Amino acid sequence: MNDWNDDFLRFSGTEGYITSPSLVEAVNAAIALERPLLIKGEPGTGKTLLAQHVSEGLGMPMEQWHIKSTSKAQDGLYVYDTVQRLNDARFGDGDVSDIRTYIRLGPIGRVFAAEERHVLLIDEVDKADLEFPNDILLELDEMRFTVMETGDEVKARQRPIVLITSNNEKELPDAFLRRCVFHFIEFPEPELMKRIVDVHHPHLDTTLLDKVLLKFYWLREQSELRKKPSTSELIDWISVLLRSGISAEQIEEQIPFLGSLLKNEQDTEALQAYDDRGGRYPESWQDLGPRYNN
Amino acid sequence: MFLDFFYGLREHGVxxxxxxxxxxxEALKQGLHGSSLQRFYNLSRSLLVKSETYFDTFDRVFLRVFEGVEGALDIEDEVLEWLKDPKNFQELTEEQRQALEWLTGDELMQQFLERLAEQTERHDGGGKWVGTGGRSPFGHGGEHPTGIRVGGQSRNRSAMKVAEERRFRDYRTDASLDIRQIQVALRRLRSLTRVGPANELDLDETIDETCRNAGEIELVFRPEKRNNVRLLLLMDVGGTMDPYYEPVSKLLTALHEERGLREFRAYYFHNCPYELLGTTAALLRKDAIPTGDVLRKLDERWKVLIVGDAAMHPAELLEPFGNIDPRRTTETRGIDWLHRIHDHFERVVWLNPDEQDTWEQTHTTRIIKNLFPMFHLSVDGIADAVRALIGAKTLGQTVH
Structure with a gap:
C-alpha cells in the first residue's frame, strides 16, 4: 500500500476504525473523482461510523443529515421559517422586511456555505421516498442551488466529500447510482472481527474471545434467524459478559444474555426451543463448516 | 482488453x-489503480457496479477477461455442477467430499428458505423454526461455502483469488432486477387526501385569518396530505400458479415494500376463493378466516387486487361443493363468492400471469374476465391495473 502517491492517499483509516483496503480505495476514489460515495451493507457493519472516521482522518468537520421517511430534498437545502416571520411581524421583533433572516439553511446548504471543506453524511438515504435520491442529484452534481424566495444562489465554496449510506430497504434509482462510487461493506471475517473487538475491548482474554466469536458466528450461520446479530450487538454482548464476570466455560455450555444478541421474539423463542430439545452448540470452529476452516 | 471487460459486463447483464x-x-488517467491488479479490481468494482447483487457476475467476467494477467484458476459453474453429481465423488479425498456436502446441501436449503421467506416472512411472521428436511437439525443453515478455496491462507489475496472465490454469489437475487419497475408502477396507487390530525401550517389560510383578525396572528392548521388507498390482495397459490412463482414473488416483494399505502392486507386461496381465505400462503386450516368476515370488516373503498390464473375445472367455479380441497366442503359456488366480492367493493381488478392470448381458450378465464377487468401480470399490466383501481370511475370497466 506504500506505493500510493501522496495526492491520492487521503484517508487510510483511523485508530478507532478498522477497515479493509478496498474500502479505503473506494473512499479515496470518491474523493479524487469528486463523486458521492454510496455505502451499503448489513446494519451494524459501521457505515455511519465510517463517515465520522473519514472526517476525523482527514481533519475535516462533518455535517450529518439523517434521513427519515418524511424527509424531503428541500429540507436539506433550506427552510423558510414563515411562522417566525409572521410572529415577528405581529410583535414587531426583528427585521421582517429582510426575508434572508428567515431562511434557515439545511445540512447541504450549511456545508455549501461553510468556509471550511466538510464531510457531508447523508445517512440512510433509503428511508425516504422512492424518488428522494433523484431530487438531490442536481444540487450534489452542480454543488449549488438557488433560494427561491430571495433569488440568492448558494454555491459550494469548498467541494464537500459526500458519503451516503443505505440499508437496502428500497432500490435506489439508476440515475442516482450512475453518479456514485459504490462500496458494499461485507460482514467481517473472524480474523478482522478480532481486531474490531480489540478496539472496543482491549486485552480481552483470547480463550474467551474465541469462544464468544465461535458462538456468534454460529448464530449468524443459522439461516432461520430473522435478524442475524451484527457487530454492534457482538460488542454489546461482550460488554455484558465482561461486566457479569462470566467464565469462558460457562459460555461454552449456553448462550448467556441472549437478549443482547437476538432482538426478535421469534428468534429468541426458536433458539429456546432448540435448547429445550437438547440441541447441540458448536464446540470448535470445525463445527461451522469449511468457510471458517482453511 | 478493457473493452472486452466493458462489453463482457454488459453482456452478462451488469x-x-x-x-x-x-x-x-478518468480514475485510470489519474492513476488511482496504482498499476496493481488488486487495486484495479477494487477500483473498477466500486465504479462500475452499483449493487452487491452484481458482484458475483462481476467477479466472473473479471476472471475471464483478466485471466492470465496473474496465472490463476478458473472456477466455473459447470465445474460445480459436475461436482454435484455423486458419481464423481469417488475419486475425491475425504476432505473434499465434506466440503462438497456443505455446498450442495446448503444450496438446496437456501433455495427452499428463500422460497419460504418470499412467501410468508414479510407479511405474517409465520415464525416457525423451519426443519431442514431430514438433515441434522439446526446448525447447518446459512450461507453455503462460497466456492472452493484453492488452499493457502486468505490474507493478502490476489485479485484473481478474490474474484475466484466468488464470495458474492449469495447476494445474487435475480428477482430484484425489476422490482423497482414494479414499484414505480405501483406508485400510482395513490389518492392523496387530507386525513388525520391537523399538523401542517396552512399558510394562505393563516394570512387570511390574520388579516381578518386585524393583524392578530391566527394560525390555521390542516391535516397533511396522505395516501388514503387501502389495498386488499387476494392471491391464488399452489397448483397451476407454481410456474409463476417468480413474477408473483416480485409483485409481493414490491407490494410489501410499498410504504405509501394506508393499509395493506393479503389473503390467499387455491384456484378460487370460497368461504375461507388463508392468512398465510400455506393455507393452513388454523390460519384461515371466513371470507364473509373479510367482506364485513373491509368497506367498499378498499381496492382489491386479485392475482391468479383463473384457469380451473369449470366445476370448481360453477358447481356447489366445487372446492377441490377434500378437507373442505362448501355448498356455495365459487362464482357466487366472486360475485359477492364484485358487488361489495367498488374497484376490483384481476392480474393474470398466463399469456394474454390464452385467456379466451379457457372457459373459467372467460367467465372471470367478464366479471373483473383482467390484466396481464407484467410491468405494463400492473400499471394498467393500478390505473383501473385509481382512475376515474368510467375506467373501471375497461376490459383488456
Whole structure:
C-alpha cells in the first residue's frame, strides 16, 4: 500500500476504525473523482461510523443529515421559517422586511456555505421516498442551488466529500447510482472481527474471545434467524459478559444474555426451543463448516 | 482488453453505462489503480457496479477477461455442477467430499428458505423454526461455502483469488432486477387526501385569518396530505400458479415494500376463493378466516387486487361443493363468492400471469374476465391495473 502517491492517499483509516483496503480505495476514489460515495451493507457493519472516521482522518468537520421517511430534498437545502416571520411581524421583533433572516439553511446548504471543506453524511438515504435520491442529484452534481424566495444562489465554496449510506430497504434509482462510487461493506471475517473487538475491548482474554466469536458466528450461520446479530450487538454482548464476570466455560455450555444478541421474539423463542430439545452448540470452529476452516 | 471487460459486463447483464465507464477512465488517467491488479479490481468494482447483487457476475467476467494477467484458476459453474453429481465423488479425498456436502446441501436449503421467506416472512411472521428436511437439525443453515478455496491462507489475496472465490454469489437475487419497475408502477396507487390530525401550517389560510383578525396572528392548521388507498390482495397459490412463482414473488416483494399505502392486507386461496381465505400462503386450516368476515370488516373503498390464473375445472367455479380441497366442503359456488366480492367493493381488478392470448381458450378465464377487468401480470399490466383501481370511475370497466 506504500506505493500510493501522496495526492491520492487521503484517508487510510483511523485508530478507532478498522477497515479493509478496498474500502479505503473506494473512499479515496470518491474523493479524487469528486463523486458521492454510496455505502451499503448489513446494519451494524459501521457505515455511519465510517463517515465520522473519514472526517476525523482527514481533519475535516462533518455535517450529518439523517434521513427519515418524511424527509424531503428541500429540507436539506433550506427552510423558510414563515411562522417566525409572521410572529415577528405581529410583535414587531426583528427585521421582517429582510426575508434572508428567515431562511434557515439545511445540512447541504450549511456545508455549501461553510468556509471550511466538510464531510457531508447523508445517512440512510433509503428511508425516504422512492424518488428522494433523484431530487438531490442536481444540487450534489452542480454543488449549488438557488433560494427561491430571495433569488440568492448558494454555491459550494469548498467541494464537500459526500458519503451516503443505505440499508437496502428500497432500490435506489439508476440515475442516482450512475453518479456514485459504490462500496458494499461485507460482514467481517473472524480474523478482522478480532481486531474490531480489540478496539472496543482491549486485552480481552483470547480463550474467551474465541469462544464468544465461535458462538456468534454460529448464530449468524443459522439461516432461520430473522435478524442475524451484527457487530454492534457482538460488542454489546461482550460488554455484558465482561461486566457479569462470566467464565469462558460457562459460555461454552449456553448462550448467556441472549437478549443482547437476538432482538426478535421469534428468534429468541426458536433458539429456546432448540435448547429445550437438547440441541447441540458448536464446540470448535470445525463445527461451522469449511468457510471458517482453511 | 478493457473493452472486452466493458462489453463482457454488459453482456452478462451488469448495467454498466457510458457514465460509469468514463468515470473509470478518468480514475485510470489519474492513476488511482496504482498499476496493481488488486487495486484495479477494487477500483473498477466500486465504479462500475452499483449493487452487491452484481458482484458475483462481476467477479466472473473479471476472471475471464483478466485471466492470465496473474496465472490463476478458473472456477466455473459447470465445474460445480459436475461436482454435484455423486458419481464423481469417488475419486475425491475425504476432505473434499465434506466440503462438497456443505455446498450442495446448503444450496438446496437456501433455495427452499428463500422460497419460504418470499412467501410468508414479510407479511405474517409465520415464525416457525423451519426443519431442514431430514438433515441434522439446526446448525447447518446459512450461507453455503462460497466456492472452493484453492488452499493457502486468505490474507493478502490476489485479485484473481478474490474474484475466484466468488464470495458474492449469495447476494445474487435475480428477482430484484425489476422490482423497482414494479414499484414505480405501483406508485400510482395513490389518492392523496387530507386525513388525520391537523399538523401542517396552512399558510394562505393563516394570512387570511390574520388579516381578518386585524393583524392578530391566527394560525390555521390542516391535516397533511396522505395516501388514503387501502389495498386488499387476494392471491391464488399452489397448483397451476407454481410456474409463476417468480413474477408473483416480485409483485409481493414490491407490494410489501410499498410504504405509501394506508393499509395493506393479503389473503390467499387455491384456484378460487370460497368461504375461507388463508392468512398465510400455506393455507393452513388454523390460519384461515371466513371470507364473509373479510367482506364485513373491509368497506367498499378498499381496492382489491386479485392475482391468479383463473384457469380451473369449470366445476370448481360453477358447481356447489366445487372446492377441490377434500378437507373442505362448501355448498356455495365459487362464482357466487366472486360475485359477492364484485358487488361489495367498488374497484376490483384481476392480474393474470398466463399469456394474454390464452385467456379466451379457457372457459373459467372467460367467465372471470367478464366479471373483473383482467390484466396481464407484467410491468405494463400492473400499471394498467393500478390505473383501473385509481382512475376515474368510467375506467373501471375497461376490459383488456
Amino acid at each position: 448495467p454498466v453505462g457510458m457514465q460509469e465507464w468514463m468515470m473509470l477512465m
